[in-house]
Amino acid sequence: MLNYNQALPEKKTFQDLHMEEIKPIMKLIIRGKKREFISAVGKSLNILLPTESNTSTQSDKLTALWLSPDEWMIFSNEPVDENTNNYETEELLKNKISKINLGAITDVSDQFVTIKLKGDKIYELFQTGSPFNFNDFKYKKGAVTQTILQKIDIIVHNQDKNVANLFVRRSFSQHLFSWMSDAASRL
Amino acid sequence: MFIIKCPFCGEREQSEFKAGGEAHIIRPKQPTELSDDQWAEYLFMRKNIKGIQFERWNHVHGCRKWFNVVRDTSNDEIKAVYKMGEKPPVQ
Numbered sequence: 001m002l003n004y005n006q007a008l009p010e011k012k013t014f015q016d017l018h019m020e021e022i023k024p025i026m027k028l029i030i031r032g033k034k035r036e037f038i039s040a041v042g043k044s045l046n047i048l049l050p051t052e053s054n055t056s057t058q059s060d061k062l063t064a065l066w067l068s069p070d071e072w073m074i075f076s077n078e079p080v081d082e083n084t085n086n087y088e089t090e091e092l093l094k095n096k097i098s099k100i101n102l103g104a105i106t107d108v109s110d111q112f113v114t115i116k117l118k119g120d121k122i123y124e125l126f127q128t129g130s131p132f133n134f135n136d137f138k139y140k141k142g143a144v145t146q147t148i149l150q151k152i153d154i155i156v157h158n159q160d161k162n163v164a165n166l167f168v169r170r171s172f173s174q175h176l177f178s179w180m181s182d183a184a185s186r187l
Numbered sequence: 188m189f190i191i192k193c194p195f196c197g198e199r200e201q202s203e204f205k206a207g208g209e210a211h212i213i214r215p216k217q218p219t220e221l222s223d224d225q226w227a228e229y230l231f232m233r234k235n236i237k238g239i240q241f242e243r244w245n246h247v248h249g250c251r252k253w254f255n256v257v258r259d260t261s262n263d264e265i266k267a268v269y270k271m272g273e274k275p276p277v278q
Contacts, residue, residue, distance in 0.1 A: 053197065
């Protein structure tokens, strides 16, 4: 990523909770309705798009999150090269999807900031500022939800036990992170 | 405050949604032939009943999809939820 400015330079560690931005993570929003679209994405990336609501699927390199019946987010499991803005995955999908009008591919790598949370108290933190019911969510590995935290739109991905990914729009990220730090210090 | 069951995402709190007004209002086929009164009737006049009301809602902080809700306005009880384009349930 060229001229990359880190949104959240700080890392925060509390008792039973650690949170930091991980970057640069490639993120793509893909949209399409047809069945051919889902199978074309599956074949090109070797990943099965989740069709059940609020779920995700994972391959070695990528994770696909269900966002809406015709919308998914694909992100790289590991940080990508900092020195380029070109992603192999995006190029591949552009050729296999966009160019033949099967669906739309949008690069949102810089639009969303990825915050990784680790620890026992992730969902206790979310519960202090979100109307979403996390009771079942926290035990379901791979669960995904779009909801609001402190009035800010977020995407939460339950990656593993005590590990969650949070995606927030970049302009909200500093405010949200400082709120989360404050809330976490009082848990 | 009440809970709405989004037909795509499941049960969510009301603050994730945006109300979109009355449902099933049909746009006149020939707007140019209407009088101003008739056009205003279509554009602005909405029922505001105490009781069962058909409404459109948008899950704006979730899947961003529109759908219909049948709500009792007197006690905010949701009677039914159905997708756009589906027939409303008969009372």
